[in-house]
Amino acid sequence: MHKQLLLGDEAIAQAALDAGMSGMYAYPGTPSTEIMEYVQASPQAARDNVCRDWSSNEKTAMEAALGMSYAGKRAMVAMKHVGLNVAADAFINSAVTGVNGGLIVVAADDPSMHSSQNEQDSRFYGKFALVPVLEPRNQQEAYDMVFDAFDLSEKYRLPVLLRITTRLAHSRASVGLREPKPRNTQSLPSNPRQFVLLPAIARKQYRALTGLFETLPADGVISGWNRLSKGTGKTGIITCGIAYNYLLENITGHQDDYPVLSVAAYPVDKKMVALLVDSCEKVLVLEEGYPMIEEQLRGLLDRDVKVMGRLDGTVPRDGELNPVIVAKALGLKTTTGKAVPSMVRQRPPSFCKGCSHADMYAALAEAIKEFGPGRVFSDIGCYTLGALPPYNMVNSCVDMGASVTMAIGATDAGLFPAVAVIGDSTFTHSGMTGLLDAVIKDSPVTLIISDNSTTGMTGGQQSQATDRIESICLGLGVSREHLRVIIPLKKNHEENVAVIREEIMHHGLSVVLARRECIQTASRNKKAESAAKNKTKE
Amino acid sequence: MKCDIILAGVGGQGILSIAATIGLAAVEKNLFLKQSEVHGMSQRGGDVQSHLRLSDREIHSDLIPEGSADLIISVEPMEALRYLPWLSPEGWIVTSSLPYVNIPDYPGLEDIMTELNKAGNTIVLDADAIAKDLGSSRSGNMVILGAASSFIALPFESLENAVRQLFKRKGEYIVELNLKALRAGRDAAGRP
Numbered sequence: 145m146h147k148q149l150l151l152g153d154e155a156i157a158q159a160a161l162d163a164g165m166s167g168m169y170a171y172p173g174t175p176s177t178e179i180m181e182y183v184q185a186s187p188q189a190a191r192d193n194v195c196r197d198w199s200s201n202e203k204t205a206m207e208a209a210l211g212m213s214y215a216g217k218r219a220m221v222a223m224k225h226v227g228l229n230v231a232a233d234a235f236i237n238s239a240v241t242g243v244n245g246g247l248i249v250v251a252a253d254d255p256s257m258h259s260s261q262n263e264q265d266s267r268f269y270g271k272f273a274l275v276p277v278l279e280p281r282n283q284q285e286a287y288d289m290v291f292d293a294f295d296l297s298e299k300y301r302l303p304v305l306l307r308i309t310t311r312l313a314h315s316r317a318s319v320g321l322r323e324p325k326p327r328n329t330q331s332l333p334s335n336p337r338q339f340v341l342l343p344a345i346a347r348k349q350y351r352a353l354t355g356l357f358e359t360l361p362a363d364g365v366i367s368g369w370n371r372l373s374k375g376t377g378k379t380g381i382i383t384c385g386i387a388y389n390y391l392l393e394n395i396t397g398h399q400d401d402y403p404v405l406s407v408a409a410y411p412v413d414k415k416m417v418a419l420l421v422d423s424c425e426k427v428l429v430l431e432e433g434y435p436m437i438e439e440q441l442r443g444l445l446d447r448d449v450k451v452m453g454r455l456d457g458t459v460p461r462d463g464e465l466n467p468v469i470v471a472k473a474l475g476l477k478t479t480t481g482k483a484v485p486s487m488v489r490q491r492p493p494s495f496c497k498g499c500s501h502a503d504m505y506a507a508l509a510e511a512i513k514e515f516g517p518g519r520v521f522s523d524i525g526c527y528t529l530g531a532l533p534p535y536n537m538v539n540s541c542v543d544m545g546a547s548v549t550m551a552i553g554a555t556d557a558g559l560f561p562a563v564a565v566i567g568d569s570t571f572t573h574s575g576m577t578g579l580l581d582a583v584i585k586d587s588p589v590t591l592i593i594s595d596n597s598t599t600g601m602t603g604g605q606q607s608q609a610t611d612r613i614e615s616i617c618l619g620l621g622v623s624r625e626h627l628r629v630i631i632p633l634k635k636n637h638e639e640n641v642a643v644i645r646e647e648i649m650h651h652g653l654s655v656v657l658a659r660r661e662c663i664q665t666a667s668r669n670k671k672a673e674s675a676a677k678n679k680t681k682e
Numbered sequence: 683m684k685c686d687i688i689l690a691g692v693g694g695q696g697i698l699s700i701a702a703t704i705g706l707a708a709v710e711k712n713l714f715l716k717q718s719e720v721h722g723m724s725q726r727g728g729d730v731q732s733h734l735r736l737s738d739r740e741i742h743s744d745l746i747p748e749g750s751a752d753l754i755i756s757v758e759p760m761e762a763l764r765y766l767p768w769l770s771p772e773g774w775i776v777t778s779s780l781p782y783v784n785i786p787d788y789p790g791l792e793d794i795m796t797e798l799n800k801a802g803n804t805i806v807l808d809a810d811a812i813a814k815d816l817g818s819s820r821s822g823n824m825v826i827l828g829a830a831s832s833f834i835a836l837p838f839e840s841l842e843n844a845v846r847q848l849f850k851r852k853g854e855y856i857v858e859l860n861l862k863a864l865r866a867g868r869d870a871a872g873r874p
């Protein structure tokens with residue numbers, strides 16, 4: 145078997161290619177981004193002509209993947225956990241339509257919020273939609289599970305949710321690869337009304353779905369990923385996903401002492417849980433994420449078995465797990481090194497030297513100074529760093545696109561002036577629809593689109609907005625007179641302050657397009673160019 | 683055999699090239715390896731770390747438990763101190779002495795050196811100056827890796843092979859520069 149060092153993300157990507165995927169769709173988001181990046185860079189994907197395009201947002205990605213499945217081919221869509229909120233409408237309904245070609249939805253959760261606004265647990269979405277959820281314990285399982293996920297998807301005609309978390313996504317290990325499988329040929333669904341969710345059809349299909357869901361725990365592939373091991377101890381342990389690794393880190397050599405149910409696939413077979421619980425006095429639940437299994441075990445009354453976990457403080461209520469947290473929950477001795485000396489300072493992320501956003505904020509700060517604080521609604525991206533010193537300019541960062549629409553609501557409440565700051569990729573992700581609302585009401589909002597012509601925060605992926613922002617704004621109905629373009633550079637500072645102030649003073653909608661290329665992508669492009677030149681010299 | 687390493691630095695300093703080199707060398711020696719990296723938000727000038735674990739037996743956790751790292755390799759002196767809770771009492775710190783100052787309240791360098799010396803087994807070297815002397819100002823990372831090499835459970839030749847593999851794409855000249863940097867680091871650390 146051929147072995148390769150792969151991130152968890154990359155293992156999923158390579159597996160999808162080897163399992164006969166015909167197309168992948170995604171919007172970048174940490175910690176899921178590397179899945180698509182790997183597929184895009186893969187010679188195998190290029191050779192096999194696998195469709196591998198970034199989408200405008202997670203919803204459009206999910207729908208495109210569903211369309212590929214409709215046409216009979218295997219498709220995958222990947223996103224970070226909050227992306228599944230954006231795709232949720234399509235995702236939940238795709239369980240009711242069912243699929244034709246196999247369909248995998250990868251959701252990468254970020255417990256401890258290394259790069260996120262929250263730490264929501266995507267397993268709930270699987271239960272919500274009534275679809276199987278697979279949660280690999282390690283990189284090899286991430287690879288192997290993709291094959292099973294496509295097969296399960298085609299067997300039950302359901303999308304399958306593959307749930308990973310940051311540590312697996314961004315940790316590398318050696319993975320054994322299989323021989324690639326052929327891709328499906330195009331074929332229409334046998335029932336032409338399968339994807340037509342008119343109420344009469346939807347009711348029938350939803351009822352079938354609820355029935356099907358009840359049978360899933362007994363599926364051999366699903367229950368096969370969940371492993372029960374006997375032990376002499378009186379405390380049983382249930383682990384979910386990578387929590388199993390932290391358990392093994394602590395009990396290797398004494399495994400026989402611990403009865404363990406290691407869960408990696410949902411819905412979980414009740415019989416397996418009963419076997420563990422009935423043989424123990426207490427049960428400790430270790431989950432990377434929300435206390436989902438723990439809550440189910442406790443039930444509404446929480447009085448039958450003694451359950452320990454996140455809800456009783458045995459494990460912290462929030463944040464990711466680690467070997468020490470698990471050791472403490474097991475009552476084992478822990479070690480620690482020396483304390484961090486008090487002189488060690490926090491080092492928060494910051495704008496790169498020469499970042500265009502920084503020059504934009506410098507101009508905005510001056511233009512808006514006279515009105516006092518509390519007027520800048522921002523969004524998610526590198527430009528959110530305007531919330532940190534020395535700028536301290538950003539008053540909101542909630543979800544992609546919320547800058548525009550929160551500014552609309554605030555002006556409706558009488559706040560004037562109100563400024564929204566959004567990045568170019570965020571604008572095409574979810575800002576355009578809000579801008580249409582503002583156009584129709586002529587809200588007195590000044591929208592600054594800080595266009596660095598890339599999706600910067602996630603590492604510089606192509607931005608759907610590049611070279612299209614003016615025409616999008618004009619097409620939505622922004623007046624030409626109040627669509628201004630500035631180049632955020634120190635030498636243009638005075639001029640930029642004047643433009644922003646003029647538009648802030650305008651009692652109607654304005655858009656200021658602050659455009660200068662991200663210095664990271666600019667330098668990367670330059671390097672690639674000179675490398676190409678050197679190559680031709682050789 | 684197990685060797686748990688924390689790699690530390692500031693986003694943008696490229697600690698991942700050190701990780702990649704050790705990773706390739708471990709694969710050559712048929713060792714088990716897990717290496718968790720930081721991507722995303724903190725790569726914008728924030729503190730970043732990577733947990734790298736080598737073993738001749740299967741490795742379970744992607745994260746190193748506190749108090750058990752054998753080695754901290756840091757490309758920035760204050761960042762080396764941030765991970766002391768992970769270092770085992772017998773562990774070593776190998777760090778560059780060149781501060782990366784992108785915060786207003788960066789502490790005095792002398793205070794940092796005092797803490798580093800108190801921390802236990804420490805090797806501090808001006809990796810960037812050594813790299814510059816070799817005519818390769820961007821190879822500071824390989825100097826640091828070379829200085830740490832005697833504490834990594836891998837033969838030096840495997841690290842050299844990994845450097846060859848990693849930089850092959852960039853041509854023979856770059857490969858040689860990085861090999862020189864790796865060896866210069868080993869010599870500067872003065873350990874067999």
Ligand SMILES: Cc1ncc(C[n+]2csc(CCOP(=O)(O)OP(=O)(O)O)c2C)c(N)n1
Nearest residue numbers: 173524525526527567568569570599600601
């Ligand atoms: C729904 C959702 N999808 C993805 C992300 C991840 N994400 C955060 S910022 C960002 C990129 C923003 O790019 P852009 O608006 O161009 O701003 P830049 O970072 O380039 O300044 C992405 C993809 C997210 N937070 N939420």
